[in-house]
Structures are given as structure tokens and as C-alpha cells.
Amino acid sequence: MAAQNTYVSKTQHYLKVKKPLLERQRRARMNKCLDTLKTLVAEFQGDDAILRLDKAEMLEAALVFMRKELVKQQAPPTPVPMDSFKNGYMNAVSEVSRVMACTQGMSVDVGKTVMTHLGIEFQRMLRADQQQSELELSCKASTASRPVSPASSGYHSDIEEPEALATPKPATMWRPW
Known part of the structure; x- marks a missing residue:
């Protein structure tokens, strides 16, 4: 085969x-x-x-x-609470005060100046924190009160003009040509 x-x-x-x-x-x-x-x-x-x-x-x-x-x-990062910073600051101020009180030969005027400065800075910090909180609240309130379309960029030009600035538009008839 x-x-x-x-x-x-x-x-x-x-x-x-x-x-x-x-x-x-x-x-x-x-x-x-x-x-x-x-x-x-x-x-x-x-x-x-x-x-x-x-x-x-x-x-x-x-x-x-x-x-x-x-x-x-x-998830947004959790902010460090201002209260913990304030507590730490006050603990540091107390420690500075204690050390100055225990230090021999420390001038009363120097101690008074340092403690006054620390107190003023603490008050300034409290005011700044309060202003920041008020600013955040006002921003949230103004954003929530004004409806914004999903296509809006958030710029002033996207917001409707107040009636005083708006130009009157003539009524026109629509025509297909």
C-alpha cells in the first residue's frame, strides 16, 4: 500500500x-x-x-x-479640633508661668510681659477661629440659598443678574424663518 x-x-x-x-x-x-x-x-x-x-x-x-x-x-480627612490645640496652648502657658514663678531672679516685669503676650496671642487665636467659623457658616448658607444648575461653574457670571442691572428684553414673536 x-x-x-x-x-x-x-x-x-x-x-x-x-x-x-x-x-x-x-x-x-x-x-x-x-x-x-x-x-x-x-x-x-x-x-x-x-x-x-x-x-x-x-x-x-x-x-x-x-x-x-x-x-x-x-472620605475627607478629619480636621484636628481647635479645642485640642487650645488646651495644649493653655497647658503650655501654665507651664511657662510655673517655670517663671520657680526661677530665682526672674524679673516680675519680664514675667508680666511674657504672660501678657501669651494672653494676647491666645485671644487673637480665639478671634481668628471664631471669624473662620462664621465665614464657613456664611459660605454654606449663601451656597445653600442660591440654586445652582449642575452646569454652573460657580462664577459670578453664571448667577442671574439683579433686576436693577438686567437689561429689558423686547418681546419678540418667534418665526420659523
């Missing part, structure tokens, strides 16, 4: 040999990336339990973790 010479088309070769090979490589890449993601999430969360999850559970845990991190980043 003569050997049969069979011709295999490129399409048949691709379907039989190349496609399964490419699919295995693709799955191997996905698994490698999933393992890396699993390790990173376990590291960031500080929880090794995620390493024992299957792929779908691990992806869900990764999504939950990323959403929590996104919320943390979008």
Missing part, C-alpha cells in the same frame, strides 16, 4: 493544535494574575484566610477590599 499524503489546512491545524495551546497559555496567565492578586490582598488585609479561598471568592473579597479602600480615600 502506498502511504497516503493527507493535507491539513491552516484552519484545521489552528483548531486542532494552536487553539488549545493558546487557551492553556491564557488560563495559565489568568491563574498567575489571580494568585498574585490573592497574595496582595492577603498582605494588605493582614489576613491569610484569603489564600485558602477559591478564585471567585477571592475576587469578591478583593472587590470588597478595594471598595473599602476607595471609600477611605474619598
Whole structure:
């Protein structure tokens, strides 16, 4: 018998040999990336339990973790309360006063000048804090009282003119031409 010479088309070769090979490589890449993601999430969360999850559970845990991190980043930073600074300032003033009182040879005039200066600065700080609070309240009130369209940039030109400055517009009839 003569050997049969069979011709295999490129399409048949691709379907039989190349496609399964490419699919295995693709799955191997996905698994490698999933393992890396699993390790990173376990590291960031500080929880090794995620390493024992299957792929779908691990992806869900990764999504939950990323959403929590996104919320943390979008949350405004908590401001340091001015009260804690004021308390610290007053504690420092008390300590300065105590040290000056215990120091031998301390001039009463120098002590009086230092304490007066510290008191004046404290009062100035209180006034500045009060003015800042009033400014923030007035800004919030003025912004809340004026409706602003979503397309508004917030500039004065976007705000409607007062009636005294508005130019009268003649009533015109609309015509289609």
C-alpha cells in the first residue's frame, strides 16, 4: 500500500493544535494574575484566610477590599479640633508661668510681659477661629440659598443678574424663518 499524503489546512491545524495551546497559555496567565492578586490582598488585609479561598471568592473579597479602600480615600480627612490645640496652648502657658514663678531672679516685669503676650496671642487665636467659623457658616448658607444648575461653574457670571442691572428684553414673536 502506498502511504497516503493527507493535507491539513491552516484552519484545521489552528483548531486542532494552536487553539488549545493558546487557551492553556491564557488560563495559565489568568491563574498567575489571580494568585498574585490573592497574595496582595492577603498582605494588605493582614489576613491569610484569603489564600485558602477559591478564585471567585477571592475576587469578591478583593472587590470588597478595594471598595473599602476607595471609600477611605474619598472620605475627607478629619480636621484636628481647635479645642485640642487650645488646651495644649493653655497647658503650655501654665507651664511657662510655673517655670517663671520657680526661677530665682526672674524679673516680675519680664514675667508680666511674657504672660501678657501669651494672653494676647491666645485671644487673637480665639478671634481668628471664631471669624473662620462664621465665614464657613456664611459660605454654606449663601451656597445653600442660591440654586445652582449642575452646569454652573460657580462664577459670578453664571448667577442671574439683579433686576436693577438686567437689561429689558423686547418681546419678540418667534418665526420659523
